[in-house]
Amino acid sequence: MTDQDPRFISITPMKNEGPFVLEWVAHNRAIGVDQIVVMTNDCTDGTDALLGRLDERGIVTHVDNNSRRRTSPQKRAYNAFMRMDIARPQDWVIVIDADEHINVKTGDNTLRALTQAIPEARTISMTWRLFGNAGVERYEDRFLSDQFRQAAPERIFRPPQAWGFKTMFQRELWDALGVHRPKRPTVETMEECHWYNGSGKRMPDRYYDKSWRSARDSVGYDLVQLNHYALKSCESYLVKKMRGRAHHLGESLGMEYWNMMNQNAETNTSIDVILDRKRTIYYEMLSDPETARLHHKSCDLHRQHIAQLREQPEMRELMQQMTSGFEVSQP
Secondary structure, X not given: OXXXXXXXXXXXXXXXXXXXXXXHHHHHHHOOOOEEEEEEOOOOOOHHHHHHHHHHOOOOEEEEOOOOOOOOHHHHHHHHHHHHOOOOOOOEEEEOOXXXXXXXXXXXXXXXXXXXXXXXXXXXXXXXXXXOOOOEOOOOOOOHHHHOOEEOXXXXXXXXXXXXXXXXXXXXXXXXXXXXXXXXXXXXXXXXXXXXXXXXXXXXXXXXXXXXXXXXXXXXXXXXXXXXXXXXXXXXXXXXXXXXXXXXXXXXXXXXXXXXXXXXXXXXXXXXXXXXXXXXXXXXXXXXXXXHHHHHHHHHHHHHHHHHHXXXXXXXXXXXHHHOOOOOEOO
C-alpha cells in the first residue's frame, strides 16, 4: 500500500463492552481496518484499561471520552474524531458499534476487496442482519460469531430496525458523522456521492439528506452485510439493560426491545470465512500477559455483575420472560 492509497479508519463510542473487546478488535483487523479509534466513557468493567493496553501496543487508538457535562457520549466522540483530523480526504471512515461485525462476502473478505468490487463507490451502506440470542441463557467467554448463528431473514420488513444500516464513506465527501450515515455533504448532488448498497447497486436519491435504513428498493446483501449482535446471551442482556442504550442517556431496555431484536429465523454462518484469520489475531493479542489479565478481569467483572443482577426480583422476572417459550442453551 502506498501513501496515496486510501486507508480504512473506524470510529466507535464505547462503554462497558470489556468481555467482547478482543474479538471485536480481532474481527476489525481481520477485515482490514487500518486504524481502530475507540472513545470510551464511564466504564466500570475495565473496558478503558483494556483498550489503553491495546493502544500502548499500537493495536488501537484509545481516547478518553469522559465528561462532567450531561451530554451525549456519541456526539462527543464523533465531534472529537472530526477534530482529530485523523482521516485524509481519500480515506474511508466507518462509524461502527461494539456489537456490530462487518461481514464482507467478496474477494478476500476485506474492506479493500469490497471497494474493489464496487470501483465507482465512494459511499457504501451495509444493512444489518439482526442476530438473535439463539436460546443461549448463560454468558460464556467465547466468540459471539460462534455462539449466535441464528439471524433474521434477508427479506424482512418489520421491525424497522431489521434493515437499519451503517455507512462507510470517503472523508472528503462528508463533513459530519451520524450513527447510521454521514451528514453535511460537501458535494451538491446524490450522484456525486457515488453511494451504493451492499449489493453494489446505486442508492436512491432520497438518501442524500435523510433516512437511516434500507428499503425494498435499496436493500442488498450480496457483497456485504452487517452482523448485529444486539442481545447476546440472556445474562449479558441483563447487564446491557442496566447500562442502557450505548448512544442515549438514561434509556432503559426491557422485553419490548428483546422481542424486537431477537430474530432467529435462519442459520447464517457466512462470517466464518474469516474465522481462522480472526483467531490468529485474537490469540496474538492474548499472548501479551497484561492484555490477557485485563481481558479475564473484565470477564470476571461481567460474571459478578450478572450474579448480582440475578438476585434482584425485577431481573429474575426478566430472565423468566426471556427464557420462556424456548429451550435455552447452556454450557
